[in-house]
Amino acid sequence: xxxxxxxxxxxxxxxxGYQITKVLTDILAWRINLSLFFENFTGLTPRPFQKDxxxxxxxxxxxxxVIVAGRGIGKTLSxxxxxxxxxxxxxxTENRPMKVxxxxxxxxxxxxxxxxxxxxINSSPYLQxxxxxxxxxxxxxxxxxxxxxxxxxxxxxxRGHHPDLLIIDEAAQVEDKxxxxxxxxxxxxxxxxxxxxxxPSEGFSWIEEKWEHQARYxxxxxxxxxxxxxxxxxxxxxxxxxxxxxxxxxxxxxxGLPYKREGKVFRISDLKLCEKxxxxxxxxxxxxxxxxxxxxxxxxxxxxxxxxxxxxxxxYSKDWLREHHATVLDEIAKTCLSYNVRCIFTDxxxxxxxxRLSSRGLPVRPISFKAEKSVMLANLRSLxxxxxxxxxxxxxxxxxxxxxxxxxxxxxxDDYVDALMLALKTNPIFKSSTNLTEFLKEGFVKKKKxxxxxxxxxxxxxxxxxxxxx
Numbered sequence: 001x002x003x004x005x006x007x008x009x010x011x012x013x014x015x016x017g018y019q020i021t022k023v024l025t026d027i028l029a030w031r032i033n034l035s036l037f038f039e040n041f042t043g044l045t046p047r048p049f050q051k052d053x054x055x056x057x058x059x060x061x062x063x064x065x066v067i068v069a070g071r072g073i074g075k076t077l078s079x080x081x082x083x084x085x086x087x088x089x090x091x092x093t094e095n096r097p098m099k100v101x102x103x104x105x106x107x108x109x110x111x112x113x114x115x116x117x118x119x120x121i122n123s124s125p126y127l128q129x130x131x132x133x134x135x136x137x138x139x140x141x142x143x144x145x146x147x148x149x150x151x152x153x154x155x156x157x158x159r160g161h162h163p164d165l166l167i168i169d170e171a172a173q174v175e176d177k178x179x180x181x182x183x184x185x186x187x188x189x190x191x192x193x194x195x196x197x198x199x200p201s202e203g204f205s206w207i208e209e210k211w212e213h214q215a216r217y218x219x220x221x222x223x224x225x226x227x228x229x230x231x232x233x234x235x236x237x238x239x240x241x242x243x244x245x246x247x248x249x250x251x252x253x254x255x256g257l258p259y260k261r262e263g264k265v266f267r268i269s270d271l272k273l274c275e276k277x278x279x280x281x282x283x284x285x286x287x288x289x290x291x292x293x294x295x296x297x298x299x300x301x302x303x304x305x306x307x308x309x310x311x312x313x314x315x316y317s318k319d320w321l322r323e324h325h326a327t328v329l330d331e332i333a334k335t336c337l338s339y340n341v342r343c344i345f346t347d348x349x350x351x352x353x354x355x356r357l358s359s360r361g362l363p364v365r366p367i368s369f370k371a372e373k374s375v376m377l378a379n380l381r382s383l384x385x386x387x388x389x390x391x392x393x394x395x396x397x398x399x400x401x402x403x404x405x406x407x408x409x410x411x412x413x414d415d416y417v418d419a420l421m422l423a424l425k426t427n428p429i430f431k432s433s434t435n436l437t438e439f440l441k442e443g444f445v446k447k448k449k450x451x452x453x454x455x456x457x458x459x460x461x462x463x464x465x466x467x468x469x470x
Contacts, residue, residue: 023126030089034058037089038081041120041127049227050078057082060191062223067197068211069227070256075197076109079167080116082195086165087146088130097145098191101163103153103182105173105371110150111137113169117148155181164191172201172208173371179206200251200258201374208258229254249378265377265406266384276390279313281339282306287315289341290423291332291357292415293350296321302332303399303419304339312383312424314391315339317399317416325353333360345422367422376421383427 030037034054035046046054056062069075083100091098104110118135121127132141139149151157153174158181166186168174186192196207210217214224230238233254241254248259281287287306294300299319306313316335320328336344341363346354348366358364369376383389384403393400399416406417 027089027092030085031093032058034082034085037085038078041081041084041124042077046078047074047232049225049231050074053078053225054082056223056225057085057195060193061220063193063220064217064222065193065195065225066207066210066222067195067225067227068200068208068256068258069197069225070229071199071253073227073229073256075199075227076113076169077116079169079195079197080113080120083113083148083165083167084117084120084127087140087142087148088127091142091144091146094191097142097147098165099146099163099189100148100165100167101158101161101185102148102150103158103166103168103174103178104150105153105170108368109170109173109371110152113167114148114150153178158182158185161185162188164189164193166194168194168196168207170198170371171196172198172205174206175370176206199253199256211258227256229256246378246382263407264404265381265408266403268404270384270387271400271403273387274384274389274391275393276313277392277394279315279390279392279395281315282308283340286426287339287341288423288426289336289339289344290419290421290425291344291346292419292422293347293353294319294321294415298412299415300328301415301419302335303416303423304335304341305420305423306339307427308390311388311390312427314389314396314399314420317396317419319398319415325356329353329357329360332357333362336362343426345425347418347422365425367425369418369422373421376425379424379427380417380421383424389424 030040034057035051038044038046038050038054053065053067056065067075079102083102086098086100102110102113104113114137117140121131121135121140130142130144132143132145135141137150139147141147149161149163151161155178158178163186166182168179168182171179183194186194196210198205198207200208200211210222211224214222217224233241238254242250245253251257251259285306285308287304289302289304291303292301299321301319302317303314304316306315316339318331318335320331332344343363343365344357345365345367346357347369348354349369351366354364354366380389391399399420402413402416406414410417
Protein backbone atom coordinates (compact mmCIF):
# COMPACT_ATOMS: atom_id res chain seq x y z
CA UNK A 1 0.00 0.00 0.00
CA UNK A 2 2.82 2.38 0.92
CA UNK A 3 4.64 1.73 -2.34
CA UNK A 4 1.46 2.33 -4.36
CA UNK A 5 0.90 5.56 -2.45
CA UNK A 6 4.44 6.66 -3.21
CA UNK A 7 4.05 6.02 -6.94
CA UNK A 8 0.83 7.96 -7.13
CA UNK A 9 2.28 10.86 -5.19
CA UNK A 10 5.34 11.23 -7.41
CA UNK A 11 5.00 14.56 -9.20
CA UNK A 12 8.13 14.62 -11.32
CA UNK A 13 7.58 13.90 -15.02
CA UNK A 14 10.92 12.09 -14.96
CA UNK A 15 9.61 9.48 -12.56
CA UNK A 16 8.12 6.25 -13.84
CA GLY A 17 5.18 6.63 -11.48
CA TYR A 18 4.27 9.93 -13.04
CA GLN A 19 4.28 8.35 -16.49
CA ILE A 20 2.01 5.50 -15.36
CA THR A 21 -0.41 7.91 -13.74
CA LYS A 22 -0.46 10.12 -16.82
CA VAL A 23 -1.22 7.18 -19.11
CA LEU A 24 -4.05 6.00 -16.88
CA THR A 25 -5.42 9.52 -16.65
CA ASP A 26 -5.38 9.82 -20.43
CA ILE A 27 -7.05 6.45 -20.90
CA LEU A 28 -9.81 7.32 -18.45
CA ALA A 29 -10.33 10.64 -20.24
CA TRP A 30 -10.43 8.94 -23.65
CA ARG A 31 -12.83 6.27 -22.39
CA ILE A 32 -15.52 8.85 -21.71
CA ASN A 33 -14.55 11.17 -24.56
CA LEU A 34 -13.84 9.45 -27.87
CA SER A 35 -13.91 12.85 -29.56
CA LEU A 36 -10.89 13.85 -27.46
CA PHE A 37 -9.13 10.66 -28.55
CA PHE A 38 -9.88 11.57 -32.18
CA GLU A 39 -8.53 15.07 -31.67
CA ASN A 40 -5.37 13.92 -29.87
CA PHE A 41 -4.39 11.43 -32.56
CA THR A 42 -5.42 13.26 -35.74
CA GLY A 43 -5.01 16.91 -34.85
CA LEU A 44 -8.56 17.51 -36.10
CA THR A 45 -11.57 18.85 -34.27
CA PRO A 46 -14.45 16.47 -34.95
CA ARG A 47 -17.42 17.97 -36.70
CA PRO A 48 -20.79 17.82 -34.89
CA PHE A 49 -21.96 14.75 -36.81
CA GLN A 50 -18.71 12.94 -36.00
CA LYS A 51 -19.03 13.86 -32.33
CA ASP A 52 -22.59 12.48 -32.22
CA UNK A 53 -21.30 9.23 -33.66
CA UNK A 54 -18.37 9.05 -31.23
CA UNK A 55 -20.70 9.75 -28.29
CA UNK A 56 -22.84 6.78 -29.29
CA UNK A 57 -19.86 4.49 -29.81
CA UNK A 58 -18.48 5.14 -26.33
CA UNK A 59 -21.79 4.26 -24.64
CA UNK A 60 -21.48 0.65 -25.90
CA UNK A 61 -25.28 0.51 -26.07
CA UNK A 62 -26.16 0.16 -29.76
CA UNK A 63 -25.25 -3.11 -31.44
CA UNK A 64 -25.45 -1.97 -35.06
CA UNK A 65 -24.41 1.53 -36.10
CA VAL A 66 -25.09 2.77 -39.63
CA ILE A 67 -23.46 5.82 -41.21
CA VAL A 68 -24.63 7.06 -44.60
CA ALA A 69 -22.42 9.93 -45.65
CA GLY A 70 -21.24 12.03 -48.54
CA ARG A 71 -18.02 11.14 -50.31
CA GLY A 72 -14.72 12.28 -48.77
CA ILE A 73 -16.36 13.56 -45.61
CA GLY A 74 -14.11 11.71 -43.16
CA LYS A 75 -16.03 8.53 -42.39
CA THR A 76 -13.14 6.15 -43.08
CA LEU A 77 -10.80 8.16 -40.84
CA SER A 78 -13.43 8.13 -38.10
CA UNK A 79 -13.73 4.36 -38.37
CA UNK A 80 -9.95 4.02 -38.10
CA UNK A 81 -9.99 6.04 -34.88
CA UNK A 82 -12.79 3.90 -33.46
CA UNK A 83 -10.74 0.77 -34.22
CA UNK A 84 -7.77 2.24 -32.36
CA UNK A 85 -9.97 3.36 -29.46
CA UNK A 86 -11.27 -0.17 -29.06
CA UNK A 87 -7.80 -1.71 -29.00
CA UNK A 88 -5.85 0.79 -26.87
CA UNK A 89 -8.53 2.33 -24.63
CA UNK A 90 -11.52 0.02 -24.26
CA UNK A 91 -9.24 -3.00 -23.92
CA UNK A 92 -7.68 -1.38 -20.84
CA THR A 93 -10.86 -0.21 -19.15
CA GLU A 94 -12.65 -3.51 -19.81
CA ASN A 95 -9.54 -5.51 -18.86
CA ARG A 96 -9.69 -7.79 -21.90
CA PRO A 97 -8.21 -7.79 -25.41
CA MET A 98 -10.39 -6.15 -28.05
CA LYS A 99 -10.36 -7.46 -31.60
CA VAL A 100 -11.43 -5.46 -34.64
CA UNK A 101 -11.99 -6.64 -38.21
CA UNK A 102 -12.28 -4.12 -41.04
CA UNK A 103 -14.14 -5.26 -44.13
CA UNK A 104 -14.34 -3.00 -47.18
CA UNK A 105 -16.22 -2.93 -50.46
CA UNK A 106 -12.85 -4.13 -51.73
CA UNK A 107 -9.57 -5.06 -50.06
CA UNK A 108 -8.25 -1.70 -51.27
CA UNK A 109 -11.04 0.09 -49.40
CA UNK A 110 -10.31 -1.87 -46.22
CA UNK A 111 -6.65 -0.94 -46.55
CA UNK A 112 -7.51 2.76 -46.81
CA UNK A 113 -8.98 2.53 -43.33
CA UNK A 114 -6.01 0.42 -42.22
CA UNK A 115 -3.57 2.99 -43.63
CA UNK A 116 -5.19 5.71 -41.53
CA UNK A 117 -4.54 3.50 -38.51
CA UNK A 118 -0.91 3.08 -39.53
CA UNK A 119 -0.59 6.85 -40.03
CA UNK A 120 -1.74 7.41 -36.46
CA ILE A 121 0.61 4.73 -35.12
CA ASN A 122 3.59 6.10 -37.03
CA SER A 123 2.87 9.57 -35.65
CA SER A 124 2.45 8.50 -32.03
CA PRO A 125 5.24 7.12 -29.80
CA TYR A 126 2.55 6.17 -27.29
CA LEU A 127 0.75 3.91 -29.79
CA GLN A 128 4.06 2.46 -30.93
CA UNK A 129 4.84 1.41 -27.36
CA UNK A 130 1.59 -0.57 -27.22
CA UNK A 131 2.53 -2.78 -30.17
CA UNK A 132 3.46 -6.41 -29.61
CA UNK A 133 5.42 -6.53 -32.86
CA UNK A 134 5.99 -4.61 -36.06
CA UNK A 135 2.65 -4.02 -37.85
CA UNK A 136 2.07 -5.60 -41.25
CA UNK A 137 -0.46 -4.99 -44.01
CA UNK A 138 -2.44 -7.92 -42.60
CA UNK A 139 -2.69 -7.00 -38.94
CA UNK A 140 -1.71 -4.80 -36.03
CA UNK A 141 -1.22 -6.74 -32.79
CA UNK A 142 -0.98 -5.05 -29.40
CA UNK A 143 0.77 -6.23 -26.25
CA UNK A 144 -2.44 -7.12 -24.44
CA UNK A 145 -3.58 -9.39 -27.28
CA UNK A 146 -5.84 -6.87 -29.01
CA UNK A 147 -5.62 -6.75 -32.80
CA UNK A 148 -6.91 -5.00 -35.93
CA UNK A 149 -7.18 -6.85 -39.24
CA UNK A 150 -8.36 -5.69 -42.69
CA UNK A 151 -10.09 -8.31 -44.84
CA UNK A 152 -11.14 -8.56 -48.46
CA UNK A 153 -14.87 -8.65 -49.17
CA UNK A 154 -15.26 -12.37 -49.82
CA UNK A 155 -17.04 -15.23 -48.10
CA UNK A 156 -13.78 -17.13 -47.75
CA UNK A 157 -11.85 -14.29 -46.09
CA UNK A 158 -14.38 -13.72 -43.30
CA ARG A 159 -14.31 -17.30 -42.06
CA GLY A 160 -12.30 -18.08 -38.94
CA HIS A 161 -12.20 -14.55 -37.53
CA HIS A 162 -14.13 -13.69 -34.36
CA PRO A 163 -13.75 -9.98 -33.55
CA ASP A 164 -15.55 -7.92 -30.95
CA LEU A 165 -16.12 -5.16 -33.48
CA LEU A 166 -16.81 -5.64 -37.18
CA ILE A 167 -16.42 -2.53 -39.33
CA ILE A 168 -17.79 -2.67 -42.88
CA ASP A 169 -16.67 0.38 -44.85
CA GLU A 170 -18.47 1.28 -48.10
CA ALA A 171 -21.06 -1.34 -47.20
CA ALA A 172 -23.21 -0.52 -50.23
CA GLN A 173 -20.49 -2.03 -52.40
CA VAL A 174 -20.38 -5.30 -50.46
CA GLU A 175 -22.54 -8.11 -51.80
CA ASP A 176 -25.41 -9.22 -49.59
CA LYS A 177 -24.12 -12.79 -49.33
CA UNK A 178 -20.78 -11.53 -47.98
CA UNK A 179 -22.51 -9.38 -45.36
CA UNK A 180 -24.60 -12.38 -44.30
CA UNK A 181 -21.42 -14.45 -44.02
CA UNK A 182 -19.68 -11.72 -41.99
CA UNK A 183 -22.41 -10.89 -39.46
CA UNK A 184 -21.98 -14.07 -37.35
CA UNK A 185 -18.29 -13.25 -36.85
CA UNK A 186 -18.91 -11.19 -33.71
CA UNK A 187 -21.54 -13.50 -32.19
CA UNK A 188 -19.22 -15.17 -29.61
CA UNK A 189 -18.18 -11.83 -28.11
CA UNK A 190 -20.03 -10.26 -25.16
CA UNK A 191 -19.12 -6.93 -26.79
CA UNK A 192 -20.49 -7.97 -30.19
CA UNK A 193 -20.97 -4.94 -32.42
CA UNK A 194 -21.12 -3.93 -36.09
CA UNK A 195 -20.51 -0.55 -37.69
CA UNK A 196 -21.64 -0.06 -41.28
CA UNK A 197 -20.46 2.98 -43.20
CA UNK A 198 -21.19 3.89 -46.80
CA UNK A 199 -21.68 6.53 -49.41
CA PRO A 200 -25.07 5.66 -50.94
CA SER A 201 -24.89 3.82 -54.23
CA GLU A 202 -27.97 2.91 -56.26
CA GLY A 203 -30.41 2.77 -53.36
CA PHE A 204 -30.94 -1.00 -53.47
CA SER A 205 -28.07 -2.36 -51.37
CA TRP A 206 -28.60 -4.23 -48.11
CA ILE A 207 -27.45 -1.31 -45.97
CA GLU A 208 -29.47 1.28 -47.91
CA GLU A 209 -32.59 -0.82 -47.42
CA LYS A 210 -31.92 -0.71 -43.68
CA TRP A 211 -31.61 3.07 -43.86
CA GLU A 212 -34.84 3.44 -45.83
CA HIS A 213 -36.77 1.36 -43.26
CA GLN A 214 -35.28 2.64 -40.01
CA ALA A 215 -38.58 2.29 -38.18
CA ARG A 216 -38.22 -1.48 -38.37
CA TYR A 217 -34.88 -1.38 -36.57
CA UNK A 218 -35.30 0.33 -33.18
CA UNK A 219 -32.66 1.53 -30.76
CA UNK A 220 -30.56 0.17 -29.07
CA UNK A 221 -30.20 -2.68 -31.55
CA UNK A 222 -29.75 -0.13 -34.34
CA UNK A 223 -28.59 3.47 -34.52
CA UNK A 224 -28.53 5.50 -37.75
CA UNK A 225 -26.45 8.56 -38.67
CA UNK A 226 -26.43 10.84 -41.71
CA UNK A 227 -23.30 12.88 -42.39
CA UNK A 228 -24.28 15.73 -44.68
CA UNK A 229 -21.53 17.91 -46.18
CA UNK A 230 -24.01 20.80 -46.45
CA UNK A 231 -23.59 21.25 -42.70
CA UNK A 232 -20.13 22.76 -43.14
CA UNK A 233 -19.74 23.79 -46.80
CA UNK A 234 -19.89 27.44 -47.80
CA UNK A 235 -23.30 28.39 -49.31
CA UNK A 236 -21.63 29.48 -52.55
CA UNK A 237 -19.91 26.12 -52.81
CA UNK A 238 -23.20 24.31 -52.17
CA UNK A 239 -24.82 26.31 -54.96
CA UNK A 240 -21.95 25.47 -57.32
CA UNK A 241 -22.26 21.76 -56.56
CA UNK A 242 -26.03 21.79 -57.01
CA UNK A 243 -25.63 23.36 -60.43
CA UNK A 244 -22.76 21.08 -61.44
CA UNK A 245 -23.90 17.66 -60.25
CA UNK A 246 -26.90 15.61 -61.36
CA UNK A 247 -29.58 15.44 -58.69
CA UNK A 248 -28.86 11.83 -57.78
CA UNK A 249 -25.12 12.40 -57.35
CA UNK A 250 -25.63 15.55 -55.30
CA UNK A 251 -27.99 13.71 -52.99
CA UNK A 252 -25.68 10.72 -52.50
CA UNK A 253 -22.21 12.30 -52.61
CA UNK A 254 -22.91 15.61 -50.85
CA UNK A 255 -26.01 15.05 -48.72
CA GLY A 256 -25.09 11.43 -48.07
CA LEU A 257 -28.61 10.17 -48.71
CA PRO A 258 -29.77 7.24 -50.85
CA TYR A 259 -31.38 8.14 -54.13
CA LYS A 260 -33.69 5.42 -55.36
CA ARG A 261 -33.77 5.50 -59.09
CA GLU A 262 -36.74 4.06 -60.91
CA GLY A 263 -37.38 3.49 -64.59
CA LYS A 264 -35.01 3.62 -67.53
CA VAL A 265 -31.54 5.13 -67.20
CA PHE A 266 -31.21 6.47 -70.75
CA ARG A 267 -33.83 8.58 -72.51
CA ILE A 268 -34.77 7.67 -76.07
CA SER A 269 -34.46 11.32 -77.09
CA ASP A 270 -30.83 11.39 -75.91
CA LEU A 271 -29.95 8.10 -77.58
CA LYS A 272 -31.40 9.40 -80.85
CA LEU A 273 -28.99 12.33 -80.73
CA CYS A 274 -26.08 9.92 -80.16
CA GLU A 275 -26.57 8.28 -83.55
CA LYS A 276 -23.81 8.76 -86.11
CA UNK A 277 -23.73 6.82 -89.34
CA UNK A 278 -20.57 5.55 -90.95
CA UNK A 279 -18.20 5.70 -87.98
CA UNK A 280 -14.67 4.86 -89.12
CA UNK A 281 -11.54 3.82 -87.26
CA UNK A 282 -8.82 6.48 -87.19
CA UNK A 283 -5.40 4.93 -86.41
CA UNK A 284 -4.06 8.26 -85.12
CA UNK A 285 -6.61 8.51 -82.28
CA UNK A 286 -6.72 6.80 -78.87
CA UNK A 287 -8.63 3.53 -78.76
CA UNK A 288 -9.79 1.56 -75.71
CA UNK A 289 -11.74 -1.63 -75.11
CA UNK A 290 -14.10 -2.93 -72.45
CA UNK A 291 -14.49 -6.65 -71.82
CA UNK A 292 -17.30 -8.15 -69.76
CA UNK A 293 -16.60 -11.82 -69.09
CA UNK A 294 -19.67 -14.00 -69.39
CA UNK A 295 -20.80 -17.13 -67.61
CA UNK A 296 -23.36 -19.21 -69.48
CA UNK A 297 -26.12 -18.26 -70.22
CA UNK A 298 -24.59 -14.76 -70.28
CA UNK A 299 -22.16 -14.01 -73.12
CA UNK A 300 -18.69 -12.52 -73.04
CA UNK A 301 -18.85 -9.09 -74.70
CA UNK A 302 -16.12 -6.87 -76.15
CA UNK A 303 -16.71 -3.20 -76.99
CA UNK A 304 -14.08 -0.99 -78.65
CA UNK A 305 -14.31 2.80 -78.47
CA UNK A 306 -12.24 5.66 -79.84
CA UNK A 307 -11.91 9.21 -78.55
CA UNK A 308 -12.41 11.94 -81.14
CA UNK A 309 -12.07 15.41 -79.63
CA UNK A 310 -14.70 15.42 -76.84
CA UNK A 311 -16.72 12.57 -78.33
CA UNK A 312 -16.42 8.82 -77.91
CA UNK A 313 -17.17 6.71 -80.99
CA UNK A 314 -18.17 3.07 -80.65
CA UNK A 315 -16.17 1.23 -83.29
CA TYR A 316 -16.91 -2.40 -82.59
CA SER A 317 -18.92 -4.74 -80.39
CA LYS A 318 -19.28 -8.50 -80.35
CA ASP A 319 -20.40 -11.29 -78.04
CA TRP A 320 -19.36 -14.93 -77.58
CA LEU A 321 -21.57 -17.48 -75.87
CA ARG A 322 -20.78 -21.10 -76.74
CA GLU A 323 -17.33 -20.81 -78.29
CA HIS A 324 -14.29 -22.43 -76.68
CA HIS A 325 -12.47 -20.00 -74.41
CA ALA A 326 -9.22 -20.28 -76.38
CA THR A 327 -11.07 -19.27 -79.55
CA VAL A 328 -12.64 -16.33 -77.75
CA LEU A 329 -9.26 -15.15 -76.45
CA ASP A 330 -7.76 -15.45 -79.94
CA GLU A 331 -10.51 -13.32 -81.46
CA ILE A 332 -10.31 -10.72 -78.68
CA ALA A 333 -6.55 -10.46 -79.13
CA LYS A 334 -6.83 -10.18 -82.91
CA THR A 335 -9.52 -7.49 -82.67
CA CYS A 336 -7.67 -5.39 -80.10
CA LEU A 337 -4.45 -5.54 -82.08
CA SER A 338 -6.23 -4.54 -85.29
CA TYR A 339 -7.71 -1.48 -83.57
CA ASN A 340 -4.42 -0.66 -81.81
CA VAL A 341 -6.16 -0.71 -78.42
CA ARG A 342 -4.19 1.10 -75.72
CA CYS A 343 -5.85 -0.64 -72.79
CA ILE A 344 -8.45 -3.36 -72.28
CA PHE A 345 -10.53 -2.73 -69.16
CA THR A 346 -11.91 -6.03 -67.92
CA ASP A 347 -14.14 -7.27 -65.14
CA UNK A 348 -11.72 -8.36 -62.39
CA UNK A 349 -13.89 -11.26 -61.19
CA UNK A 350 -12.53 -13.70 -63.80
CA UNK A 351 -8.89 -13.71 -62.75
CA UNK A 352 -7.97 -16.75 -64.82
CA UNK A 353 -9.16 -15.30 -68.12
CA UNK A 354 -7.53 -11.96 -67.34
CA UNK A 355 -4.20 -13.70 -66.76
CA ARG A 356 -4.53 -15.72 -69.96
CA LEU A 357 -5.39 -12.59 -71.94
CA SER A 358 -2.45 -10.70 -70.45
CA SER A 359 -0.12 -13.56 -71.33
CA ARG A 360 -0.84 -12.83 -74.99
CA GLY A 361 0.93 -9.51 -74.61
CA LEU A 362 -2.22 -7.39 -74.37
CA PRO A 363 -2.55 -4.35 -72.06
CA VAL A 364 -5.17 -5.72 -69.64
CA ARG A 365 -6.38 -3.70 -66.67
CA PRO A 366 -8.86 -5.51 -64.38
CA ILE A 367 -11.53 -3.32 -62.77
CA SER A 368 -13.58 -4.16 -59.68
CA PHE A 369 -16.89 -3.75 -61.46
CA LYS A 370 -19.17 -3.80 -58.44
CA ALA A 371 -17.05 -1.29 -56.55
CA GLU A 372 -16.90 1.15 -59.46
CA LYS A 373 -20.18 0.50 -61.22
CA SER A 374 -22.01 3.55 -59.86
CA VAL A 375 -19.23 5.90 -61.03
CA MET A 376 -18.92 4.20 -64.42
CA LEU A 377 -22.68 4.30 -64.94
CA ALA A 378 -22.77 7.99 -64.04
CA ASN A 379 -19.99 8.52 -66.56
CA LEU A 380 -21.88 6.70 -69.31
CA ARG A 381 -25.10 8.52 -68.54
CA SER A 382 -23.28 11.85 -68.64
CA LEU A 383 -21.89 11.05 -72.10
CA UNK A 384 -25.31 10.02 -73.38
CA UNK A 385 -27.09 13.06 -71.95
CA UNK A 386 -24.46 15.40 -73.39
CA UNK A 387 -24.65 13.49 -76.71
CA UNK A 388 -20.89 12.89 -76.69
CA UNK A 389 -21.28 9.14 -77.13
CA UNK A 390 -21.63 8.21 -80.80
CA UNK A 391 -22.73 4.91 -82.35
CA UNK A 392 -23.84 3.66 -85.74
CA UNK A 393 -27.56 2.74 -85.51
CA UNK A 394 -27.11 -0.01 -88.11
CA UNK A 395 -24.09 -1.84 -86.68
CA UNK A 396 -24.79 -1.45 -82.95
CA UNK A 397 -28.39 -2.60 -82.70
CA UNK A 398 -27.84 -5.09 -79.85
CA UNK A 399 -26.04 -2.47 -77.78
CA UNK A 400 -28.70 0.14 -78.49
CA UNK A 401 -31.42 -2.30 -77.47
CA UNK A 402 -29.75 -2.93 -74.12
CA UNK A 403 -29.26 0.80 -73.56
CA UNK A 404 -32.97 1.38 -74.19
CA UNK A 405 -33.97 -1.35 -71.72
CA UNK A 406 -31.36 -0.61 -69.08
CA UNK A 407 -32.67 0.24 -65.60
CA UNK A 408 -30.96 0.66 -62.25
CA UNK A 409 -32.26 -2.77 -61.28
CA UNK A 410 -31.15 -4.52 -64.46
CA UNK A 411 -29.43 -7.84 -63.72
CA UNK A 412 -29.72 -9.57 -67.12
CA UNK A 413 -29.21 -8.60 -70.76
CA ASP A 414 -26.82 -5.86 -69.71
CA ASP A 415 -23.54 -7.35 -70.96
CA TYR A 416 -23.05 -4.87 -73.80
CA VAL A 417 -23.76 -1.93 -71.50
CA ASP A 418 -21.34 -3.27 -68.88
CA ALA A 419 -18.61 -3.71 -71.50
CA LEU A 420 -19.27 -0.19 -72.78
CA MET A 421 -18.96 1.25 -69.26
CA LEU A 422 -15.59 -0.48 -68.92
CA ALA A 423 -14.41 0.76 -72.32
CA LEU A 424 -15.16 4.36 -71.28
CA LYS A 425 -13.21 4.05 -68.03
CA THR A 426 -10.66 6.69 -69.07
CA ASN A 427 -13.24 9.40 -69.71
CA PRO A 428 -12.75 12.19 -67.13
CA ILE A 429 -15.89 12.84 -65.12
CA PHE A 430 -16.79 15.63 -62.73
CA LYS A 431 -14.51 15.89 -59.72
CA SER A 432 -15.80 17.47 -56.53
CA SER A 433 -14.22 20.75 -55.51
CA THR A 434 -15.21 20.42 -51.87
CA ASN A 435 -11.58 19.93 -50.77
CA LEU A 436 -12.71 17.43 -48.13
CA THR A 437 -9.65 15.27 -48.73
CA GLU A 438 -7.41 18.29 -48.22
CA PHE A 439 -9.25 18.93 -44.97
CA LEU A 440 -8.20 15.50 -43.70
CA LYS A 441 -4.62 15.81 -44.91
CA GLU A 442 -4.24 19.12 -43.13
CA GLY A 443 -5.21 17.41 -39.91
CA PHE A 444 -2.35 14.95 -40.11
CA VAL A 445 0.08 17.77 -40.87
CA LYS A 446 -1.14 19.58 -37.79
CA LYS A 447 -0.74 16.41 -35.77
CA LYS A 448 2.87 15.92 -36.83
CA LYS A 449 3.68 19.51 -35.96
CA UNK A 450 1.99 19.18 -32.59
CA UNK A 451 4.20 16.20 -31.71
CA UNK A 452 7.16 18.58 -31.68
CA UNK A 453 5.54 20.77 -29.04
CA UNK A 454 4.93 19.59 -25.47
CA UNK A 455 1.33 19.45 -24.36
CA UNK A 456 1.72 21.85 -21.42
CA UNK A 457 -1.98 22.11 -20.72
CA UNK A 458 -2.43 18.39 -20.21
CA UNK A 459 0.64 18.24 -17.96
CA UNK A 460 -0.77 21.07 -15.90
CA UNK A 461 -4.05 19.22 -15.44
CA UNK A 462 -2.22 16.07 -14.36
CA UNK A 463 -0.12 18.01 -11.83
CA UNK A 464 -3.25 19.59 -10.36
CA UNK A 465 -4.86 16.18 -9.94
CA UNK A 466 -1.73 14.86 -8.26
CA UNK A 467 -1.59 17.73 -5.76
CA UNK A 468 -4.58 16.34 -3.94
CA UNK A 469 -2.96 12.92 -3.68
CA UNK A 470 0.38 14.03 -2.24
